[in-house]
Amino acid sequence: GAVVSQHPSRVICKSGTSVKIECRSLDFQATTMFWYRQFPKKSLMLMATSNEGSKATYEQGVEKDKFLINHASLTLSTLTVTSAHPEDSSFYICSAGQVGGEKLFFGSGTQLSVL
Amino acid sequence: QQQVKQSPQSLIVQKGGISIINCAYENTAFDYFPWYQQFPGKGPALLIAIRPDVSEKKEGRFTISFNKSAKQFSLHIMDSQPGDSATYFCAASKLKSGGYQKVTFGIGTKLQVIP
Numbered sequence: 357g358a359v360v361s362q363h364p365s366r367v368i369c370k371s372g373t374s375v376k377i378e379c380r381s382l383d384f385q386a387t388t389m390f391w392y393r394q395f396p397k398k399s400l401m402l403m404a405t406s407n408e409g410s411k412a413t414y415e416q417g418v419e420k421d422k423f424l425i426n427h428a429s430l431t432l433s434t435l436t437v438t439s440a441h442p443e444d445s446s447f448y449i450c451s452a453g454q455v456g457g458e459k460l461f462f463g464s465g466t467q468l469s470v471l
Numbered sequence: 472q473q474q475v476k477q478s479p480q481s482l483i484v485q486k487g488g489i490s491i492i493n494c495a496y497e498n499t500a501f502d503y504f505p506w507y508q509q510f511p512g513k514g515p516a517l518l519i520a521i522r523p524d525v526s527e528k529k530e531g532r533f534t535i536s537f538n539k540s541a542k543q544f545s546l547h548i549m550d551s552q553p554g555d556s557a558t559y560f561c562a563a564s565k566l567k568s569g570g571y572q573k574v575t576f577g578i579g580t581k582l583q584v585i586p
Contacts, residue, residue: 362514390573399560399576400515449514451574458503458566460574462514 358384360452362463369440370471377435377466379450385430386452390460391423394447406433440470474498475563477577484584490548492580494561497542501563505574506535506546509558518559519546551584558582 359382369375379389387408392400404425405413412425422444424436433452437444449465476495484490496504502523507515521528521535521544528535534547548555561577 360514397579397581399578402573405573447512451514459517459520460505462507462516465512465514467512 358382358452358454358459358461360450360461360463362450362466364466365464366467366469368469368471371441372439374436374438375440375468377437377448377450377468379433379435379452379463381431381452381461384452384454386433386454387430389427389433389450389452391425391433391435392449392451394449394465396447400449403435437468440468442470444468445470474575475561475577477561477580479580480578481581482583484548484551484582486551486553486584486586488551488584490546490551490555490582490584492546492559492561492582493543494545494563494577495541495543496563496575498563498565498575499542500565501575503564503566504535504537504544505562505564506533507560507562507576509560509579515560548582551582553584553586556582556584 361380363378389406391403394400403418406425406427408427414420427433450463451460453460474497505520506518508518509515519530519533521537523539532549537544559580562574564574
């Protein structure tokens with residue numbers, strides 16, 4: 357199957373700093389990528405839909421100024437958590453699909469811990 | 472409003488037994504029903520998926536049964552193995568030409584297969 361690479365897998369940062377998470381589709385082009393947040397033992401919560409070359413669409417209740425999403429190319433989307441606070445600590449996962457396909461492929465996730 | 476209801480939330484099965492996870496959906500516009508397997512600290516991986524025009528799909532030890540009139544679908548894991556111990560998510564989405572609609576996930580089922 358197609359591979360989605362997510363980096364870093366784990367990050368620890370101080371409160372008030374910004375953290376960038378990268379999501380790359382390695383062997384296919386992805387016009388659409390999705391960003392999720394997952395709390396321990398909980399389901400995935402969609403945060404935003406990232407479309408190449410246009411603004412991301414955020415789900416209700418997700419602060420777009422806090423979670424900046426950039427989808428600059430067909431193989432790369434980034435999520436930047438700005439001015440991170442302890443309550444932003446979570447597992448963040450991206451997913452991407454092939455153009456014209458129906459399957460979604462997920463990255464391995466990023467565990468963010470804000471001290 | 473939970474659009475995809477999943478049960479049970481946890482399941483313990485003896486090695487060699489059959490694991491059954493059930494899901495029900497509300498939105499009749501959904502036309503793609505994937506199941507994902509997630510190990511701790513990893514992103515979900517697509518296991519098997521079904522479209523509503525078929526009632527059953529089998530891939531190896533994994534089978535999806537789909538009941539369109541009841542708006543229900545289930546995952547059966549035959550000959551369950553300790554390596555199948557993971558969290559399983561059912562999901563639903565409405566595919567669109569040339570792109571994706573967002574995926575709605577069930578709450579997840581933590582499966583434990585004991586020797």
